[in-house]
Amino acid sequence: MEVWVLFGVFTLLLLIGTPVAFCLGIASTATVLYMGLPPVVVFQQVNSGMNAFAMMAIPFFIYAGDLMMRGGIADRLIRLAAGFVGHLRGGLGQVNVVASTLFGGISGSAIADASAIGGIMIPQMEKRGYAKDYSVNVTVNAAIIALLIPPSHNMIIYSIAAGGTISVADLFTAGIVPGFLLAAALMITAYVVAVRRGYPADPFPGFRLLGYFFVSAVPGILLIFIIFGGVRSGVFTATESSCIAVVYAVLVTLFVYRELDWQGFVEATLGAVRTTAMVLLVIGTASAFGWLMAFLQVPQATIALMKTVSDNPIVVLLLINVILLVLGTFMDMAPMIIICTPIFLPVIKAFGIDPVHFGVILILNAGIGLNTPPVGSVLFVGCAVGKITIGEAMKTIWPFLGVSVLVLLLVTYIPGLSLWLPALFR
16 A cells, blocks of 8 residues: 555656656655654655765766856867768758767766757757757757766766666766767758758868867867766776866866856856756655665565566566656656666566666666656757747657667667677776
């Protein structure tokens, strides 16, 4: 009965539009009261969930991404991407995907990617005759690449949700090939749609100008290699790399690009504080929710249920993917990771599936969910920037969502796509 109270209260509050952090906290408190336990247990678990040292990496990575976004890095990455792929048919769509991939390696956030790249690219695409729905759909789907490649905040959350037993360095490395695969798939889709709609291509700028664009973007791109190289080599931890990223971002935007003024610095600081507060509140309440699920033996019940359906890992993975895709339509990413990890991690281990591989599957599933209503936060950002309704975007988003699901299936059933690169570093 306690499980029904936990999930029943959570679902009811979610359906009436209550913010997800409050859904998690109230559901946990109601269940604890029903069980006759003191309510302070919930607050202890909330505090415990937010009090992990590795959690410090999240606000610093958010801060570094915000500083770089306001300090001119996004403009230079877009210019570099335009030089490389702008001459293809529907060139600005290709530029959007490449720029999102590059900026994702700095921000680690899909929302920051959609707002930074979309804020620059969508108006430019509209001026060049691209339809708003195409511009928005390319932007929001390319933004989820940031969730797979370093320094993905959500990889860190997954590691914490797994009890810190999974290496963040392995997760960072595991997401690289799937991230590039998704980028290639989206570029092909953007090209096909652009050909059908008759969108133009820009002239090639020439190798001399392309070299200038590259040199101009190098200080920003170096941050990607500093973060990944430092964490992967063991020179510093993910938390330490996030602090280095902030210092580097300040130095580059102040003394190299010279585009970050005092007002931009204050706005970046306040923005990072607000985002961090929201993320940590969700993580804390989701931790209390996850503790109750473990206490009520929900993971064990899930394993037993899965084994009654099938003993075949292929079928089990397909079933988990369907569940995660459905959950992603109405649950935001951080709570979904923290709630689903303790449920499904024992399941996939019981079926011999690598936890690092499953982490990539979970992150990609949740990323696709960010572009599906009713709780598609990245889709909302893209539509707000592009000034179109969710309905207008959804009418033509299906080719992009379709290839994202295709990449998800490839990543799910070809473990080497995720595990090959981490194995090289061991």
